[in-house]
Amino acid sequence: MNSKKIVEVTAAIIRKDNRFLCAQRKDSSEQGGKWEFPGGKIEDGETPEACLERELQEEFNIQAKCGNFLCENMHDYGNKIIKLKAYFVDHMQGNFKLLVHQDIKWLALDQIHELDWAEADLPIVNQLINDLK
Numbered sequence: 001m002n003s004k005k006i007v008e009v010t011a012a013i014i015r016k017d018n019r020f021l022c023a024q025r026k027d028s029s030e031q032g033g034k035w036e037f038p039g040g041k042i043e044d045g046e047t048p049e050a051c052l053e054r055e056l057q058e059e060f061n062i063q064a065k066c067g068n069f070l071c072e073n074m075h076d077y078g079n080k081i082i083k084l085k086a087y088f089v090d091h092m093q094g095n096f097k098l099l100v101h102q103d104i105k106w107l108a109l110d111q112i113h114e115l116d117w118a119e120a121d122l123p124i125v126n127q128l129i130n131d132l133k
């Protein structure tokens with residue numbers, strides 16, 4: 001029996017002028033220093049869409065509107081399994097403040113692979129590149 005917990009996590013693909021928001025996790029956090037699409041754990045009774053809008057408010061103090069689903073990826077980090085669900089998200093209002101991450105970059109699709117992504121994100125990065133190129 002596999003007793004590992006599956007944690008459902010959302011990830012926001014935010015596009016502006018053909019650049020995509022990439023966020024670096026704090027060194028002190030899980031997957032510290034790795035790059036991700038911002039988001040977080042889905043709370044009990046919460047939809048992925050509501051989770052993303054809440055997380056973006058908490059992480060950057062912005063208002064956002066969740067749009068279409070891109071894809072999801074299950075990744076086993078050893079101590080836990082992450083089910084990462086990626087959605088396209090529109091930034092509606094507010095200036096980005098770094099409240100949780102240590103850095104952000106807005107990168108074009110052909111630059112996105114240069115970052116040291118969290119492993120769970122790699123299939124999502126590839127899907128994004130394949131879908132949009």
Ligand SMILES: Nc1nc2c([nH]c(=O)n2[C@H]2C[C@H](O)[C@@H](COP(=O)(O)OP(=O)(O)OP(=O)(O)O)O2)c(=O)[nH]1
Nearest residue numbers: 009011030031036037038039040041082118120121
């Ligand atoms: N948000 C997000 N988390 C990711 C991505 N890729 C990836 O492996 N993760 C992992 C890192 C963490 O182990 C987990 C999400 O945790 P988190 O710390 O961002 O979530 P949260 O804000 O709800 O956390 P907390 O309230 O428990 O502190 O998923 C990604 O692209 N976005």
